[in-house]
Amino acid sequence: MGCSQDAEQMWSQSCFITRLVSSTVRISETAGSLIKRIMSEGDLKVVNKATDGMADLQTEADRSAQYCIEKSLLAKFGDKLKVIGEEDVTSVVPNLEMDVCLDVLQQDSKCSEELRSIKAEDVVVWVDPLDGTSEFAQAAKSASPLLQQVTVLIGIAYKGRSIAGVVHQPYYGNGQGRTMWAIVGVGTFGIPIIGESAKKVVVTTRSHSTPMVTEALDILAKQGLADSVERVGGAGYKVIKCLEGAAAYVFASPGCKKWDTAAPEALITASGGRLTDISGRPLYYGTDAQITNTGGVLATPHWVKHEDYVNTIPAHVKNALPEFVSKN
Numbered sequence: 273m274g275c276s277q278d279a280e281q282m283w284s285q286s287c288f289i290t291r292l293v294s295s296t297v298r299i300s301e302t303a304g305s306l307i308k309r310i311m312s313e314g315d316l317k318v319v320n321k322a323t324d325g326m327a328d329l330q331t332e333a334d335r336s337a338q339y340c341i342e343k344s345l346l347a348k349f350g351d352k353l354k355v356i357g358e359e360d361v362t363s364v365v366p367n368l369e370m371d372v373c374l375d376v377l378q379q380d381s382k383c384s385e386e387l388r389s390i391k392a393e394d395v396v397v398w399v400d401p402l403d404g405t406s407e408f409a410q411a412a413k414s415a416s417p418l419l420q421q422v423t424v425l426i427g428i429a430y431k432g433r434s435i436a437g438v439v440h441q442p443y444y445g446n447g448q449g450r451t452m453w454a455i456v457g458v459g460t461f462g463i464p465i466i467g468e469s470a471k472k473v474v475v476t477t478r479s480h481s482t483p484m485v486t487e488a489l490d491i492l493a494k495q496g497l498a499d500s501v502e503r504v505g506g507a508g509y510k511v512i513k514c515l516e517g518a519a520a521y522v523f524a525s526p527g528c529k530k531w532d533t534a535a536p537e538a539l540i541t542a543s544g545g546r547l548t549d550i551s552g553r554p555l556y557y558g559t560d561a562q563i564t565n566t567g568g569v570l571a572t573p574h575w576v577k578h579e580d581y582v583n584t585i586p587a588h589v590k591n592a593l594p595e596f597v598s599k600n
């Protein structure tokens with residue numbers, strides 16, 4: 273952490289949640305630098321994790337970023353912290369980040385008594401070290417617009433609910449990147465939140481579409497809830513799109529995981545929006561949570577009535593996406 277006395281004092285006076293988020297901001301940025309370095313070196317060392325004949329890709333960037341995030345969090349906060357990550361910690365790149373973001377500590381006084389009472393052993397940290405791997409692997413060089421869709425996602429859950437999160441977008445802008453963070457009840461920071469748009473843009477998957485995904489979107493279009501559909505990669509990027517004016521993120525399919533939704537859910541919730549499954553049920557992020565969001569994903573920003581989308585999704589689609597199918 274910065275050596276100034278002010279910084280030391282702010283850290284010592286801050287509660288655990290603001291400390292955790294302030295570290296996580298810097299850790300996500302270091303993970304983003306690793307991702308960019310591996311892409312620029314040109315050898316992604318892609319493996320396919322899927323066991324069902326489909327594509328579920330992992331690259332050296334996913335592995336290195338996971339290592340950096342998980343090892344840094346545990347080094348800073350001790351192993352009482354429960355971390356659930358998409359990737360195993362197999363990389364050997366010894367790249368830890370111990371710095372903190374003072375902007376987060378500056379918001380500490382806005383935390384409620386309940387937030388202030390949270391301790392390391394009370395939370396679960398959900399880590400997707402690289403969201404949008406399909407798009408990342410497809411982007412042959414750093415200039416590809418698909419790289420905008422890559423994010424680092426670190427979400428923090430308490431009592432099974434997503435209460436804070438960090439979304440880092442390493443290629444944002446001309447590659448300088450940006451980091452968005454939120455604590456529910458405190459606010460969403462690092463992104464200008466766009467209000468109501470006359471045209472309802474709905475965002476959905478680019479690389480995991482199914483006939484049911486398309487059917488749900490067609491029904492929303494017929495009911496006037498989707499003037500246009502944009503297919504973009506990553507759960508993180510789709511929620512960014514919702515904060516920037518899209519009306520909804522609709523994914524009527526299983527496959528998206530808890531580490532995909534935890535951090536984005538905090539960002540959209542802290543700004544007055546909602547993220548649930550396709551039937552409007554809240555997502556559960558406890559240590560015993562089912563990893564897969566079997567009920568699909570539906571996110572809407574603050575200016576959209578979430579229930580309008582929930583109510584328009586037909587019963588047979590909802591029935592095909594039950595809350596629990598199996599553990600994992």
Ligand code: AMP
Nearest residue numbers: 328477478479480505506507527528532
């Ligand atoms: P997408 O909207 O397709 O970019 O997916 C958002 C997140 O959910 C990414 O991390 C994907 O890897 C994950 N995901 C969605 N559907 C599937 C699937 N059928 N198999 C594996 N991962 C999926």
Ligand code: MG
Nearest residue numbers: 400403404532
């Ligand atoms: Mg992901």
Ligand code: MG
Nearest residue numbers: 358400402403
């Ligand atoms: Mg990932």
